[in-house]
Amino acid sequence: MVTTQKSAGPLPPPKERRRLRQARSLTQAQLAARLGVGRATVRAWESGRREPDGPEGAAYAELLASSAEPTARQEAPEQVSPHGAAATPAPTAVALPEPLTPAQAFDALYAFCAPALVRQAYLLSGRRELARESVERAFQLAWQRWPEVARDRDPAGWVRAAAYDWALSPWHRFRPRYRNPEQPPADPADRELLDTLLGLPPSYRRTLVLYDGVGLDLPEAAAETEASTPAAASRLLHAREAVAARVPALADPALLHRRLTELASREQMRAARPTVVRTGCERRTVFWTRAAIAFTVTIVGATTLTLRTAPTRYEAPIAPAQAVHGVPRPVPLGPLSEEEQELRAKLRRKGTHGPNRLAPQPR
Template sequence: MSRSTADSARSDTLPTPKERRRLREALALSEEQVAEAMGVTKATVRSWETGRSAPRGRKREAYARLLGAQEPEAPRPAEAPAPPAPERPAQDPRGREPQGRAQARPEASPPQPQASPPQPQAQASASAHVRPKAAVKRAAKPPRAPSPAPAIAPGPARKVPPKPPERLKPVAADGAPAEPAPDGAGPSLTPEEAFDALYAHAAPGLVHQTYLLTSRRGLSHESVERAFHHAWEHWPEVAQDADPVGWVRAVAYEYALSPWHRLRRAHKHPDAPPAEANRRALLGALLDLPPAYRRTVLLYDGLGLDLPDTAAETEASTPAAANRLLHARTVLGERIPELAEPEALHRRLSTLVAEAPAATLPAARTVRAGSEHRARTWTRAVLGVTAALIVVTGFTVATAPTRYIPVNAPGETVNGVPVRGGPQKLGPEDLELRDRLRSEPNPGPERLVPAVG
């Protein structure tokens, strides 16, 4: 394998979006500091941590080194290996050794292999070489520590749910599990089989969860079906995701909690509340919470996700998710006194989420066919509109004049013109008087001219 192939393979190793967020918080780095070190904006870093985008090229490799998910590059084979040197303490970005360690350095002891994993401080110092100017600028001023998350009362021990892909197995037509491959590497799933297994595993629970968020059964069915339509359209991305159930769940929650559904007559009002008093009180208290707080408490106390995963799925910071959770617990405790303790709320929500859903869902093949039909319909509509625009533009170009031709309007009779102003026309008497005055300039008596004596 050549060096370029090895570099490209090494640069492709990036942790999952949720793991990127956890590593950044473990290094006590804020989004602003990571954005400054990588030379990007804060919104770009947030997109990397939510999985909407991923760095490429050199930024991908630098981002992996910054998070400590990639080992530093080994020296080139052409270079002679340097002689073993005594182990030196880490230097600050200005190149000076910390005081008090120069005397404790051994004189001629060979470097000992480190059995413990690198600490966050060593990772941060190694990642400071990503952008030297930014590192020196940050070293000149003390780094701003991220705001700590509020303390949350410890609940019962949470079990991390197993990854859905491990529980997804192809099902044969008669309902029996498919036989494994002859090579012993496990059953090979086609995209259709993997989608059907994911749908059968996650769809009923997601319908029940979206109903708890909205109290609208029709909207919950529509949200889950739309989420799986979207998942089948982006199946290569969903199949490579570490948590495909979380991918579909985020899309379903976003659609179910959209405020535009209030304008629709079918989903304007919630369904009739359940007959059980405790269940009715809990659903009513959940509906009184804002959508973001409702979603946070359901993910954390209902599904058992940890706080960083809850914050990542709701696209909020960890302190913001913690504040939402504390506020939701306070409101629910005020409305229902027996749920004032976090353990009681966690048990009630876990039991409510784990109930067997009684939803009747369409078959997975129907959902896939609907997604493909919807994609074909939108594609044809876009192509039709584009063709219509091309035809209209071509017709306009063909019939438009190449130069301006002035319009010579024919003569028309103009009415309503006002009378010309000025003195009126002279009559016969006026003309006679004028002629007389001009012919006889001195009609009166002769003037007396004084004599000079």
């Protein structure tokens, strides 16, 4: 029996393919998951490096055609009746989707990314509470910078990078809540794999999770870790060698990917609701705004008080008192001796007036 394969049919140019995907509010990762292909394949289709083929290419062409139909209807010229008047366009059964509000778009991104990000952050940190906190902080930062995140070509990657940075921050070791070790997984094999991951350097661990856990290709993993492609390849190679040396059964990358997925999924960690994250972000923003205002008012008040009370001229400081030595002690008064009496009489006999004043004489 001969089966025929449905061809992909004519496709729009690569730039138009990307525009049609964005018109359906789909990211490359979402489209790849819907078609059952890798994200790198979708990127190659939209860049023109590869042409879609096979069942996936046919499904891709059908999706693009359905995305282009509303646009074609919207841009179709008006029909002119034989009498010269513009004919009323025929009603269509397809209704164009209304644009999402920022809150709705944020909630959709959170629902799509948060569950997987919590599991990935657990592989990086080995702590359940820190994993949930990392995802919430990353999405709070995304909500604060939502105009920037909404225009980013990969919002999910933006949030993932922020969550990974928070989970791998070395400052958590100084926090009281994270000083003590957390209860390890119950399964000995999971515990051994998690200990192996936590024994890797943070950059190696991050590259391994991105490549073998998330499924990014090497250039994407290098870009997200802010490294060159050769450096990312070296980190991945050394990380795989370390894992294989500790657990020889995980030398196969496919098996390593499956074990990482199982390890993260067994914990059954759940992220908070998107509304809780958004309201928490808004409360945090209000708190820090008020704190900044109060600090500024305090500084202004202290400066004003200093200017009002500070002296306007220089006053020399008073020298400290010093003891004077060698002064004779005062002698109490008593009767005069004969010599003193003669001196007093002699002084009294003399004239009380002083010498004559010297006056200039004219020549």
